[in-house]
Amino acid sequence: MQRFAFLVNVQLKGHVRDPRGETIRRVLKEEKGLPVERLRIGKAILLEVEALSEEEARGVVERACSEMLVNPVVEDYEVLAL
Amino acid sequence: MRSLDVAVVVYPGSNCDRDMFYALELSGFRPRFVGLKGELRGYPVIAVPGGFSYGDYLRPGAVAAREEISHRIREEAERGALVLGVCNGFQILVEMGLLPGALLQNEDGLFSCRWVDLLVEDASTPFTRCYRPGQRISLPIANGFGRYYRGGGDVRVVMRYVHDVNGSEEGIAAVANEAGNVLGMMPHPERACEEILGGTDGIALFRSMMEHLSSLL
Numbered sequence: 001m002q003r004f005a006f007l008v009n010v011q012l013k014g015h016v017r018d019p020r021g022e023t024i025r026r027v028l029k030e031e032k033g034l035p036v037e038r039l040r041i042g043k044a045i046l047l048e049v050e051a052l053s054e055e056e057a058r059g060v061v062e063r064a065c066s067e068m069l070v071n072p073v074v075e076d077y078e079v080l081a082l
Numbered sequence: 083m084r085s086l087d088v089a090v091v092v093y094p095g096s097n098c099d100r101d102m103f104y105a106l107e108l109s110g111f112r113p114r115f116v117g118l119k120g121e122l123r124g125y126p127v128i129a130v131p132g133g134f135s136y137g138d139y140l141r142p143g144a145v146a147a148r149e150e151i152s153h154r155i156r157e158e159a160e161r162g163a164l165v166l167g168v169c170n171g172f173q174i175l176v177e178m179g180l181l182p183g184a185l186l187q188n189e190d191g192l193f194s195c196r197w198v199d200l201l202v203e204d205a206s207t208p209f210t211r212c213y214r215p216g217q218r219i220s221l222p223i224a225n226g227f228g229r230y231y232r233g234g235g236d237v238r239v240v241m242r243y244v245h246d247v248n249g250s251e252e253g254i255a256a257v258a259n260e261a262g263n264v265l266g267m268m269p270h271p272e273r274a275c276e277e278i279l280g281g282t283d284g285i286a287l288f289r290s291m292m293e294h295l296s297s298l299l
Contacts, residue, residue: 012186016231017249019191043140068148071141071177073184073233 001050004057005082008069011042016074045069046082054081085295088127089116091155091171093146098132098169098272105272109288122154125163126295130155132169132224132270142185142227143173152178164208164291165264169225172256172266181257181266182237186229189249193226197280199244200255200269207240207262208294212286218244219283221269228268230254240265 012018018040025039047064051057061079070077088111092099099115106113106129113129122128136145146152152174159165159180167175175181188194197220202213213219230250241256256267271284 016186017189019187019189023191068144069140071144071184074186074231 001052002057003048003050004054005046005048006058006061007080007082008045008047008061008065008077009042009080010045010070010075010077011040013074013076042075085126085299086110086112086292087125088113088129089120089122089125090114090129090131091116091120091122091151092131093118093133093135093149093151093174095135095137095146096131096133096170098270101270102129102131102168102272105275105284105288108275109285110292111288116151118149118151120151122151122158122163125158127164127166127291128155128158130165130167130171130174131272132171135170135174138227141173141177143170143175143177146170146174147177156180159259159264162261162263164294166209166287166291167264167266168270168272169223169228169268172268173227175264175266180264181259182235183230183232183254183257185227185268186231187227188225188229188247193224194228194248195222195224197222198247198255198269200241201244202241204238204240204258207258207265207290209258209265209287209290210240211293212290219286220274220281221271221283222273222280223247223269225268230257230268238262241267241269 021039021041028034028036049057049060103113173185202217205213205215229248238258242253258265271287274281274284
């Protein structure tokens with residue numbers, strides 16, 4: 001068994017409004033003068049999985065996403081191997 | 083199990099459980115608190131109260147929805163028990179998939195705690211039969227993630243906000259499943275059962291459940 005690390009990046013779907021992101025973008029732009037035109041706050045979830053192969057480990061992460069980590073009604077995600 | 087028994091499900095972080103218990107008792111029910119390891123079999127009514135179950139970790143209701151007790155709620159709902167989810171209880175039922183859609187952070191980013199006006203759109207459910215169709219009522223809300231998003235699917239809308247309060251799609255405040263025995267709502271009927279609390283428009287919801295159960299006897 002090996003240990004594999006992944007980062008799951010979860011973001012609200014593009015058409016779903018994100019009040020946190022909008023507020024932070026406004027402050028960066030209006031108060032700090034930075035030309036930030038879009039800012040979305042998502043979640044980064046770090047997982048370490050014991051498995052025989054990276055493929056198997058990725059399968060575990062996909063199951064974690066579909067069973068709990070991601071709400072597919074409002075969120076998209078990507079799994080990044082570390 | 084006697085027909086007026088109600089299970090009030092208590093998760094770690096529930097904080098409206100005693101309010102719900104009190105309002106149910108006031109309405110003639112026999113409420114019982116049921117914890118994570120409790121039994122729900124045979125209860126004709128299950129109330130999932132508000133609060134911050136598991137500190138809203140991940141998403142409001144996400145962790146609670148995956149607890150064993152939530153699977154038991156689903157089983158009883160499928161048997162026809164009335165399931166009432168208020169506020170965080172609504173979020174839990176949505177996360178369980180018992181009700182469609184999702185609940186997102188309020189559009190203004192604020193925790194909203196005030197009385198709001200609502201229209202009872204569907205007065206044919208076991209939870210709303212004592213209201214008139216189209217009746218305007220006033221109930222308190224207290225949430226940060228109350229923005230209902232239907233996600234494109236068909237939704238049985240039971241109540242709508244009269245004025246936009248949080249960016250909810252089409253002003254949706256309460257939805258039921260197709261069969262009508264599961265209701266989720268962001269406003270708190272249990273906080274509107276005595277004049278001293280500012281209003282009594284929540285009473286009819288509990289009376290509706292009582293009448294529904296009586297009609298089954």
